Amino acid sequence: VSVDLGSRSYRVAIGRGSLAAAGAAIAQAAKPTRALIVSVPGVDRRYGAALMRSLKQAGIPTSRVCVPDRDRSKSVSRLAELWQACVRAGLDRRSVIVALGGGMVGDLAGFAAATFLRGISFVQVPTTLLAMVDASVGGKVAINLPEGKNLVGSFYQPRLVWIDTDTLRSLPRRERAAGMAEIVKAGAIWDAQLFAHLEEKIEAALDLEPEALLPAIEAAIRMKAEVVSLDERETGLRMLLNFGHTLAHAVEALAGFRGILHGEAVAMGMVYAARRSEQLGCAPAGSATRIEQLLARAGLPTELPPHPRRAYLEALSVDKKRMASVVQFIVLEAIGRASVRALPIGEVFPAPRKTRHVEVVG
Numbered sequence: 105v106s107v108d109l110g111s112r113s114y115r116v117a118i119g120r121g122s123l124a125a126a127g128a129a130i131a132q133a134a135k136p137t138r139a140l141i142v143s144v145p146g147v148d149r150r151y152g153a154a155l156m157r158s159l160k161q162a163g164i165p166t167s168r169v170c171v172p173d174r175d176r177s178k179s180v181s182r183l184a185e186l187w188q189a190c191v192r193a194g195l196d197r198r199s200v201i202v203a204l205g206g207g208m209v210g211d212l213a214g215f216a217a218a219t220f221l222r223g224i225s226f227v228q229v230p231t232t233l234l235a236m237v238d239a240s241v242g243g244k245v246a247i248n249l250p251e252g253k254n255l256v257g258s259f260y261q262p263r264l265v266w267i268d269t270d271t272l273r274s275l276p277r278r279e280r281a282a283g284m285a286e287i288v289k290a291g292a293i294w295d296a297q298l299f300a301h302l303e304e305k306i307e308a309a310l311d312l313e314p315e316a317l318l319p320a321i322e323a324a325i326r327m328k329a330e331v332v333s334l335d336e337r338e339t340g341l342r343m344l345l346n347f348g349h350t351l352a353h354a355v356e357a358l359a360g361f362r363g364i365l366h367g368e369a370v371a372m373g374m375v376y377a378a379r380r381s382e383q384l385g386c387a388p389a390g391s392a393t394r395i396e397q398l399l400a401r402a403g404l405p406t407e408l409p410p411h412p413r414r415a416y417l418e419a420l421s422v423d424k425k426r427m428a429s430v431v432q433f434i435v436l437e438a439i440g441r442a443s444v445r446a447l448p449i450g451e452v453f454p455a456p457r458k459t460r461h462v463e464v465v466g
């Protein structure tokens with residue numbers, strides 16, 4: 105799949121067992137003087153040596169560095185350490201940083217690449233399903249602050265995204281399902297055919313059966329590539345990618361970013377947004393149920409945690425993507441189509457109707 109952004113265009117290559125060929129592809133895409141692989145211990149142990157060997161065979165002097173696992177590494181202090189590691193590795197302006205891991209590694213290493221020596225080449229080798237279909241494509245890189253997630257970052261496109269789906273074999277089932285939530289999102293907002301494909305084969309895709317999984321990954325990336333090509337900096341169309349995310353961010357914040365994976369929160373948020381879309385008269389009845397059933401088959405949660413309404417309203421009003429007390433809510437129009445609608449927070453999460461008892465029934 106190609107991401108068309110003029111002189112910053114790049115290729116997303118999807119393969120099976122292709123890790124050993126990464127070096128040659130990186131050499132061709134970035135023509136680097138040196139490479140630094142950034143990873144986390146669990147991923148580096150499994151795939152780091154193979155990637156390093158492949159880079160060296162392609163004639164690129166390469167070193168490796170690891171940061172601790174999970175989102176706590178997307179911090180100012182880890183970033184500073186990574187910049188220093190770049191100096192120690194002897195990186196110059198024509199060197200490349202290669203992110204090997206999930207979205208956390210991609211976001212951190214990408215921001216380091218965007219800033220070290222005012223920007224050096226960057227390549228993504230995503231190893232989680234979420235990073236393959238979402239985080240590695242589109243050029244958003246960021247770190248967290250204690251005050252909130254992804255508050256400091258940049259738009260910085262990679263030179264290449266190199267996907268070896270065999271790396272998913274070691275990815276825990278729960279992480280696979282979380283990534284699948286973003287593929288379901290791609291189908292729901294953009295690609296009815298992808299959605300239908302998942303309705304037929306979501307279990308097989310989660311079992312990594314190639315004929316079920318590969319077309320799903322490719323379609324989700326194609327969606328993101330198209331959307332990003334048309335609106336790199338999220339001034340319009342790219343906002344559609346936030347389908348389910350308004351509530352997801354609230355759910356994550358209310359959980360203190362613990363115990364719940366991003367994809368799981370997105371699953372809950374999408375079912376909520378789809379139901380709300382039906383209530384608002386935007387989506388045909390039954391759309392939300394289709395989304396809910398599909399996500400449930402993937403083992404994903406579909407009901408919002410039972411926090412009081414007030415807690416949700418407060419969490420929504422600190423969503424950094426808000427505009428005053430109005431949020432850009434993504435409504436479903438049909439399976440495969442969505443649009444942006446400015447909604448006051450109270451309308452996103454309306455008070456339960458109290459007039460039911462006077463409605464005439466039957």
Ligand SMILES: NC(=O)c1ccc[n+]([C@@H]2O[C@H](COP(=O)([O-])OP(=O)(O)OC[C@H]3O[C@@H](n4cnc5c(N)ncnc54)[C@H](O)[C@@H]3O)[C@@H](O)[C@H]2O)c1
Pocket residue numbers: 144146147173174175178205206207208209211231232233234235238239240241242243244245254271272273274275276279366
């Ligand atoms: N830039 C973007 O557009 C974008 C989009 C979505 C999410 N994100 C960011 O991505 C991050 C989440 O990404 P994620 O879900 O990939 O989480 P993650 O990077 O934390 O990885 C999840 C877990 O899987 C492990 N892992 C990774 N690859 C593995 C493999 N092949 N086998 C076994 N274990 C493996 C990791 O070590 C980690 O424990 C968040 O920081 C989020 O903000 C960014």
Ligand SMILES: [Zn+2]
Pocket residue numbers: 238286349366370
């Ligand atoms: Zn997401």
